[in-house]
Amino acid sequence: PTHWVRWPLMVLSMSGAVLVSIDQLALASQHRTTPLFNLKFGMLVYQLFTFVLYASLFLAGRFGVMTSSSEQFIYAYLDASVKVLQGALLAMIRNREGAMEINSWWLASEDMKRALKELLAKP
Helix, strand or coil, rough: CCCHHHHHHHHHHHHHHHHHHHHHHHHHHHHCCCHHHHHHHHHHHHHHHHHHHHHHHHHHHHCCCHHHHHHHHHHHHHHHHHHHHHHHHHHHHHHCCCCCCCHHHHHHHHHHHHHHHHHHHHC
């Protein structure tokens, strides 16, 4: 009787993951003019790739392609490395956005300095 529940729930959860992934990609693609779009979109694609990898590992363990302990070892390694890489990517994106903001302030101050010099130079 548990197979009657397990398989439909597995299909439902995999279908939900696919639908949410398509929705995320469609939403992200509407903002192509956003600064650093390629980095942000790349991070989203990386996230979706890791979800597919996790699902593949789950199914491989579920169908006996690998042992349960092998599955857990791979999960542990992937969890640690994925979180470190995602954290590094997110920090890089935020630092780049901060640098872009500071650059815009610098350019605005240079424009104001030039305008003030021109104003003071007039007789």
